[in-house]
Amino acid sequence: MLGAIEAGGTKFVCAVGDESGNIVNRVQIPTTVPGETMPRVIEFFKQYQIDAIGIGSFGPIDVNRDSPTYGSITSTPKTAWRDYPFVQTVKDSFAIPIGFHTDVNAAALGEATLGAAKGLDSCLYITVGTGIGAGAVVQGMLLQGMTHPEMGHILVRRHPNDLYKGKCPYHYDCLEGLAAGPAVEERWGERGVNLVGREEVWEMEGYYLAQALMHYILILSPKKIILGGGVMNQKHVFTSIYKYLPELIHGYVSLPELSDYIVSPGLGDAAGITGALILAQQAKGHGTGTLSQ
């Protein structure tokens, strides 16, 4: 049996299951402070005989195995979790292999293994919700270099009708600052769910996301792009992306049929927790992180 944790900013999803994504049991635990949340996480897994645990965590996190702070959450604005030794805490209760990556890299792994990019050695998973983050599988491995990607904060050019200042505390009007859920809400004065019929809202959203996708395509050349997160439940955003992306690329790179190339998660909301199960399996097998093809 494998354990999986999808650690998000508002809730932890914990599950036990297998590497094929079959889940035997799952619970949600609110993300409050480590001293409250983590004992409940540990207690959940203590009920089972598990061989490994995979963690997909909100970030930024330290994924460099050579680093003294490997396995920690680092400079998060959630101060209670800053510099929190996540992997070590789990290891203190369970002497088993632990896999650890970002939540979005876990989701990319889930989608590449069992979801919309199943059978491909390359995909990009983007979530557009409270923030914007992305993970990627490149030649069968989770993308990682000096650290994990932080793709949500790239710069975009402003839509000519957009006077909103932007919401990112670091960059104001980077992609996340202009296109994440809280920016949409502040710009238009309503929550996204109340803006469903407002075409200009989703047209602008697609305008920004298409620029981001152009950059991701030119830099990473993913074989499949998967867009998840609450904002992407507004299907008009896909329509706007399909319109703007070819205008931007302008024939420079030949793209597959867009409705087949840029898609919703095949695993729905379960991409992250499924990816965490696969991270557990890889940790158990002393895996290199390479997908079995």
Place this chain on the structure above:
Amino acid sequence: MLGAIEAGGTKFVCAVGDESGNIVNRVQIPTTVPGETMPRVIEFFKQYQIDAIGIGSFGPIDVNRDSPTYGSITSTPKTAWRDYPFVQTVKDSFAIPIGFHTDVNAAALGEATLGAAKGLDSCLYITVGTGIGAGAVVQGMLLQGMTHPEMGHILVRRHPNDLYKGKCPYHYDCLEGLAAGPAVEERWGERGVNLVGREEVWEMEGYYLAQALMHYILILSPKKIILGGGVMNQKHVFTSIYKYLPELIHGYVSLPELSDYIVSPGLGDAAGITGALILAQQAKGHGTGTLSQ
């Protein structure tokens, strides 16, 4: 003995040597039309007993081994070379393994193996010259997905003092359209070599390149960034990048000391041809493309 071809838009560099970058002989052959250039390339290698040939080619090229046009140059504006079956032509004369990648991916491989990123499993190599291109090594492998990267055409925000329209035939004012050598020359009315003392020229150049580096860092997180090509001989550009990049990133990602992180090629002008020798060695060893660490 290994053969190496660095196929550029104006010249082909051909060399014979070993995988440690030792070059026994090298020649330059002008890039005219395939019927002229290629017989001279073949003739050069016929003088030697070679075990494999590595090719780093101008692009775009087809690097997908499952494609029927694998090994071809594809949609290049150099019409004589469009759809040219490069690998097949070489194979017709030499029944030996052939390695094939972009010129910039070859240079990245050279730098990661024997140059400024020696010992690292991750680096980004960018050339800023007649065009802007980049290659990358990610977790020991040359970056490749649906196809090779085309990082030179990402969008940047305009410098407030820049009224130049941009030179890219696809996107006008993308990075290459604003910051490659021909754009610098057209904007300022002089060749770069005649603009050495004009601080505003190189300040603006660094402004654009810093934006590009921000995107590459947020998306790929390379462990080392190497900037080559004719424009980068103007060392003021590095100074401008070191100034703008931290302003842009604004503390969101912690960067190493910039003068150590963003550097000139360790192999100088030989990065590409050295990388092509290593591509030959990998082809010979039926290599997976993974760097030996």
